[in-house]
Amino acid sequence: MVTKSETVSSFVQAAPPGELSNVVEDIKALAPSEVRSLEPAFKKYNEEQYTTVKVSGSSQTVIVSSYNVLDDGRYFDTASQTSFEVDHSSQTALSAQSHTLDSRNADAIQSLLKAFSAAATEHFPSSTVGVYPTDSDSSIAILLVANKYSPQNFWNGRWRSTYLFDPSSKSVSGTVKVDVHYYEDGNVRMSTSKKVEASxxxxxxxxxxxxxxxxxxxxxxxxxxxxxxxxxxxxLRRQLPVTRQRVEWEKIAGYRLGQDIGGGRSKS
Structure with missing residues (x-):
């Protein structure tokens, strides 16, 4: 049987781009006692969604992911050569310190970081790139996240790219994921992905x-x-109602059944 904590955690995992804080507010209102137990859910969400944080000493945002987490729970950034803690509930970086990249593919990582960052700048209005050695150090993870939030227009979106580059075969494989939420006078969400292979x-x-x-x-x-x-x-819906006249929705509360909608006279 699914527990209350698991149900609440699933709400966090399903939060649309840029709307985690709104989901948390809903949870506080519906299940306030469960908020304290959500730290693992926040961590999973941040790593899967490639949440970006600003690290002290770096002019750029950096990615939080499972690819750049260290054994002690800290995260590292290859561009600024720093490691940092993350407060997952507030999505902020803490306690930055120097971190030297230890990888046999260090030169390839720096080359990929430079080239991929330049390409991202060309193709995305704003984005964050991360390039990291994998646990086995046999391949290189190339990540990109681009967010566009427009709450004043009732939509938010996120583009995530994940690639694994094999230095020995000079090949790359990965997935691009796009997640867009539109919520003006409704609730429409598009989530799609595309696999990529190249050499x-x-x-x-x-x-x-x-x-x-x-x-x-x-x-x-x-x-x-x-x-x-x-x-x-x-x-999905009629362009006009069966009356063939557009309904003035802002006046709907004042309509009298039979007279305004049907065009006839209402009975007194």
């Missing part, structure tokens, strides 16, 4: 192949949205 003899070539695959995915999404807008979405 090249150089780091620059690998990054070009990744950029090409991501551009293609973006174009596919654009075409899909156009098709939905012109077809499927329009078929």
């Amino acid at each position: 090249s003899s150089s780091v620059e070539g690998i990054v070009r192949e990744i950029a090409k695959a991501e551009n293609k995915f973006q174009e596919e999404l654009n075409r899909a949205f156009s098709t939905l807008a012109e077809g499927s979405f329009k078929g």
Whole structure:
């Protein structure tokens, strides 16, 4: 049987991009006694969603993920050569200190970081990149997250890229995930993904192949949205009610059944 704590934790995991704080407020209102037990759920959410934090001494945001967590629970950033703690509930970095990258692929990691960061700057209005050695040190994890929050327009979105690069075979494989939530006068959420595989003899070539695959995915999404807008979405509901007249929803509370909607005279 699912416990109350597990149910509440599932709410955290399902939080749309940029809306974790809203979900927490809902939990505080519905199950205040469970808030203290949510630290593991916050940690999992932050690592899976590639939450970004600002580390003291670094001008850029850095990613929180399972790929850059250390044995003591701290996280590290290869660009700034620092490690840091994370307060997962507030999504803030603490206690930054120097951290030297220890990997046989250190040179490749720095080259990938430079090339992938440049490509991300070209293709995304704002994004955060992380490049890390995997636990076995046999491959390199390349991560990217780009967030766009527009609560004043009732939508938020997140793009996440995860790639594993094999230095020996010069090949890369991974997944791009897109999560968008639109909630004006309704609640619509799109979550989709695309697998990517590529190879090249150089780091620059690998990054070009990744950029090409991501551009293609973006174009596919654009075409899909156009098709939905012109077809499927329009078929979900009538363009006009059966009266063939548009309903003035702001006046709906003042309508009298039979007179205003049906056009007839109401009975006194």
